[in-house]
Amino acid sequence: MERVNLSRTRDSESTKRNILAAAKMEFATKGLSGARVDDIANVAKVNKRMIYHYFESKENLFKQVIEKAYLDIREAELELNLEHLDAKSALETLVRFTWKYYLDNPEFIRLVNSENLHHARHLKTSKEVVQANRNYVGLVQSILDRGVQEGEFRDQIDPVNLNITIAAIGYYYLNNRFTGSIIFEKDLMDSEVLDKRLEFNIETILKLVSR
Amino acid sequence: MERVNLSRTRDSESTKRNILAAAKMEFATKGLSGARVDDIANVAKVNKRMIYHYFESKENLFKQVIEKAYLDIREAELELNLEHLDAKSALETLVRFTWKYYLDNPEFIRLVNSENLHHARHLKTSKEVVQANRNYVGLVQSILDRGVQEGEFRDQIDPVNLNITIAAIGYYYLNNRFTGSIIFEKDLMDSEVLDKRLEFNIETILKLVSR
DNA sequence: TATAAATGTAAACAATTGGTTACTTGATTT
């Protein structure tokens, strides 16, 4: 029988949550190599030993963080309930969502970069993430099918490439906002500039799929 | 009067070049924090002291590397001589070039990521890079103008956003090839898959600009 | 209530790492 203790002075679940949250920020801002276990412990207000107690190693902690990051975004996408919209609206909603998610969760982009710098070795063994993504590709495929039926979209569009492009046009812009702002001599994070970029992206995707 | 010594046993220029080349690979594969000065020295076959002699610090060495990386790609773009082509061909050539450059120089992507992780603090003081990029945006703008004159392109297309999108659709795919290959359960680096992606990208850009 | 398991702390360790010191060797100039 599970006991719930509402007034625990010791709370392993909250300790784990705190560690994960602190680790996410630390890894995102400094990368896997740049991240410091001591800093994670300090931010999480937890003794460093607890990190090793619950997560075994810095490497494994990173793995937990990146897995959770992927599951979180895939979960948020499912909550959009795109099945209830016509294909064009569904696609536009997805582009807007992806953009906003990256904008609101810059850590996600950083973590994915880190994981790729390390040849995705942490994600390689994650069945759960693969399955979540399989569902996601299926979702996009069904939007495409619906669009063809409605006479709005071209057929034979590759859902994986479409997916990648939807992510790419948001990800690249936000990932490289620092070098981009210098190079293009323009604040890429200015709110009007951001809004125009989103409209540009929606246009890009809709023109790509339409007949 | 400058003397040229063809048989120097001591060659500061070649030492500097070796350090820069080794540093570029080391920073690209491990990031700024992950890179080891000792490893750079070993690969460059140079005493570690020489790195500090010529480059002052690890940080400054990174700055030299990232600056050169940007100047190199902007230089390669200029050599395409896009002015001699009709607008549509020029744009397609640029998309193909960008893709191939990222494919052949994966270090470039990694370095740009690192620089953004560090808020572009090394590039901030680089007038030369900003100027090179100004020329590049001008080049794309002139292609767009030509396309409008030829009656092929829509007008009022923002050259910066177009630039960003051309880069994005190649960059994202290749940057995230490791996580992408796992997530999409498909080898994104398979040569047929790569070819299809390039065609997809050309289509994306041409549909975006055409009337 | 005794006991074992879970949760937590302080301190230290061994390895690593960016950077430096002290010195040697080779090339150029006068």
Added chain:
DNA sequence: AAATCAAGTAACCAATTGTTTACATTTATA
């Protein structure tokens, strides 16, 4: 040929860092 400066080497250092050891306290349960 002597003197001067650039180029190069080996050894070392102080600080950092991921990880561990040894120990203490709280909680759940037999």
